[in-house]
Amino acid sequence: MSDFPTDPVVTIKSLTVLYGKQRALNDVSASFPAGAVGLLGPNGAGKSTLLKTLLGFLKPAAGSMEVLGLDVAASPAEIRARLGYMPEIDAHIPGMNAVSFVGYCGQLAGLPPVDAMQRAHEVLYYVGLGEARYRNVETYSTGMKQRIKLAQALVHDPDLLFLDEPTNGMDPKGREEMLELIRDLAHNKGMNLILSSHLLPDVEYTCDHVIVLHQASVATQGPIDELKGPRGSVFEFRIKGDRAAFSRLLHDEGLTVHAGEEDVMRVFVPDQRGAHALFALAARHGVQVRHLRPSLPTLEDVFAQAVGEE
């Protein structure tokens, strides 16, 4: 990813978006660097709202936004000419087959008809719909509809892609293929993209940088490796006895705990105390340690810490 320019592709300053009296985004400031950036957060955190505001669909109550160095309020069409947007919901132009639909989208984005049609064929092959490109989009399965949404976003070769929950409703194989495509676009084709998702593995697999939204605000942001980096250690930890009570003790000691699989806890020790802190605490309270294994920090740990999940 070192090939990418260092200028951010999206800069947001003190952005507030209201739905009536409800704050969908509250004083959000963030900088999206070039490359693949994950926009992570639970449902209702404001991810889709942020993308729609950047597209100019929603007018912010306060704040400013720049996309690709252009002011969103002043140059929305210029920005959208360089953007590709894959919406979260099923969306297509009715009554068209796939190649006509994608070619039409290319023309809407300013491509000449012949070029748009040529690009439509290429892009449909790229997303894996080459054989189904003459079928009416309305007959497509959910997975195919996700792919065609990606195709229409790519047809005009945008500089920046907005992908809103791109793996929604896909079966495991389709999801894997979609993530491969996204990863390929970001890492091999030099495409900048913002991937909005509530699925941590999707973001972790495809992105280098993450911005975590929680309750309409930015909870944390930075390169994924750095956020997962050596600011402490993570342990998989299992005890005999009252797990909830011991979790409270850990929490009181300033350690972050969240549930792992079955009765295993994932404990984040934020300083250099390491496993000694856990053993000492268990000994002090007469708790028997059944299992303790160092673990690699995952994006899930970062997310849990950022949003204060236990």
Add this chain to the structure above:
Amino acid sequence: MPIHDQSYRRYRGERAPEGRAWTVIATAGIKTMLAKRKFLGLLLIAWLPFIVRAVQMYIAANFPQASMLAPTSETFRQFLEQQGVFTFFITIFTGAGLIANDLRANALQIYLSKPMGRFEYIAGKFGVLAFFLLLVTWLPATMLLIIQIVFAGNLEFLKANLFLLPAILVATVIETIVLCMVMLALSSLSKSARFVGIMYAGMVFFTHALYGVVFVVTRNTKFSWMSLQGNLQQLGDLVFRVDPRYGTPAWATILALVVIVGASAFVLERRVRGVEVVT
């Protein structure tokens, strides 16, 4: 290396300047409609009155004993009024699904994520319906005028009725603007084209029926401004310099049409958005 790795290339070709997307929408919409056989049949039928009138002009020009068939300025007014039935069906057939179908398929997010604004989107949709309405009103009426000149072999009729050319243009363009705006506004209110068609027919008939009831009670025709159809008829009479059929003053008719277009524009402004916000 998988095949798909080889198939995505960066695009280095030319791009059209902004502001032309509406032509893409209009062209695609027109082609879609022309691909429908039933609609082509409707268009052909809509041109039958033109053929009848053309034959009438031929006979009047070539057979002196049929001089009572000679066209007057009122002939053109009558012709456009006869076309009203076709404009009604074409407005429903073409216009009902223009925005409703896009709402059903969530296509607005696709359209508005491209380098175009809401105005351009509406202009493109407007263009589709306007094209077909003018195709069965302005075009045949203008061609009739040309045919009259050709058959008569002189410009006397045109010289005597020089106002006809602009009158045909003004009457058909105003009718087209009003019908397109009303239909687009209704189309933006529902996801079902069928329901939009019913709403449009209901609106046309209901407003005229309402005027009819008021007329029966008051025995006064000055309330024709209540009827969409009545307003268009009244305006047509004024433009073609024939005796107005209603007692409504010109300003009231024009004001009613402006209000209808304004209300339609307001509805479109509220409904054509990339995201529907429910608060």
